Amino acid sequence: MTALTLSTSSAATLRADALVIGVAKGPKGPVVAPGAEAVDKAFDGKLATVLETLGASGGEGEVTKLPSPAGLKAPVVVAVGLGELPAKGDGFDEEALRRAAGCAARALSGAKKAAFALPVEDAGSAAAIGEGALLGAYSFKARGNGGAKKDDKGAPLSEVAILGGKPRDKAFKAAAERALAVASEVNRARDLVNLPSNDLNPKTFAAQVQAAAKEFGLKFEVLDEKALVKGGYGGLMGVGQGSVNPPRLVRIGYTHPKAEKTLALVGKGITYDSGGISLKPAGHNETMKCDMAGAAAVFAAVVAVAKLGLQVNVTGWLALAENMPSGNATRPGDVLSMYSGKTVEVLNTDAEGRLVLADALTRASEENPDAIVDVATLTGAMVLALGDRIFGVMANDDAFRTALYEIAEEVGEQAWPMPLPAELRKSMDSPVADMANMGERMGGGLVAGLFLQEFVGEGIAWAHLDIAGPAFHEKAPYGYTPKGGTGSSVRTLVRLAERTADGDLG
Secondary structure, three states, X not given: OOEEEEEOOOOOOOOOOEEEEEEEEEOOEEEEOOOOHHHHHHOOOOHHHHHHHOOOOOOOOOEEEEEOOOOOOXXXXXXXXXXXXOOXXXXXXXXXXXXXXXXXXXXXXXXXXXXXXXXXXOHHHHHHHHHHHHHHOOOOOOOOOOOOOOOOOOOOOOEEEEEOOOOOOHHHHHHHHHHHHHHHHHHHHHHHHHOOOOOOXXXXXXXXXXXHHHHHOOEEEEEOHHHHHHHOOHHHHHHHOOOOOOOEEEEEEEOOOOOOOEEEEEXXXXXXXXXXXXXXXXXXXXXXXXXXXXXXXXXXXXXXXHHHOOOOEEEEEEEEEXXXXXXXXXXXXXXXXXXXXXXXXXXXXXXXXXXXXXXXXXXXXXXXXXXXXXXXXXXXXXXXXXXXXXXXXXXXXXXXXXXXXXXXXHHOOOXXXXXXXXXXXXXXXXXXXXXXXXXXXXXXXXXXHHHHHOXXXXXXXXXXXXXXXXXXXXXXXXXXXXXXXXXXXHHHHHHHHHHHHOOOOO
């Protein structure tokens, strides 16, 4: 993991492999952002002119490297675009700083140390810069190449020093510690999502959770296939019975002695989704190792909460299974008896995520938490509705849905509130069971949310995050978002826990 430090040193005197500065898009060309005054001075006050000559505009995501002049200890200056210049008296948006720092960190892979002289107005902006740099520096160590080597140009940036930070100031120190804790857990989720399915199955996933629980003093429980059958978890077993790698239900819990509220987080953990008997066609199954991103996010969020020592109880439920076709697999038309006692007719075995989540939601509800949030790469319909960067937020409580949407926006995760239209529920009626796992095709993401709502305990606030779009990024990296697993929703869940601990929710 990349190291993070705060420094009061001058940009001109700090020794580093590179010096990162910000450039904004002004009405008449690029404008050097605050924090880079010493660098501009070394360029005789002509840094903006030099950057414009090199084609820089200050646009978001733009990175320009240039050799340092005399007077700077770092040999290279990296100018990163911050986007539009804020109005007079306004500061730079924290998400703009986060993304810019991420771009710079990605551009500096292979370097040992970089000094970030971006605009630091307060502890919040320092945290955004640190978080963005740590997320942008992420690199997945693929099998077969021995991982990153010392001279590997693709190795992540080793150290980030934030200039303008105050290492002895309590607020700045806490902000840096939080950035490191949250970013490390987002990267944990990314690693899990990026692992190939032959390395990560329900059993090995559960083992990783168990190891982390031991390391951070968390409570850990796991139900194997025998316990699931005995307990009547028909959803989990129905999905997982076609695989040689049987399902698991994992519980990981963090408690605080002074906590007054309890959150339950439920994650879909399909470690590979072939679609089952309703087999996915070629072109739709190559990235299905990512179908456990919801469980990865829940796991990572619980560990982050533990690292931060938040005054709230948080329980994570990971519904882990492989959805495979075989002679033992559930068939379309089969009826499953769920843990809740409801029966479900399976019309499509590729609508499996809602089945494993249903059992986990029922089990989580038995502990009567103050709120439940489930996270899942649930429907292609949500991707069609919102694209591949935005997750949908549904809930049985409008205020809770609004709070989660606002929290996501606050931490820099794009989200959008979605309805749960009651009239769509009838489309899941079944002549042979209490309900079917499929309904109206139009609005399929909303139908899935309505299905899940059926398994939430009465009187419990519940929200559903459909992260099918942003969980796995197949295009070129941008900002602090890499190609592959993104760790979507981890930051939202952690902020929710913080807000709950502070008494801002409920």
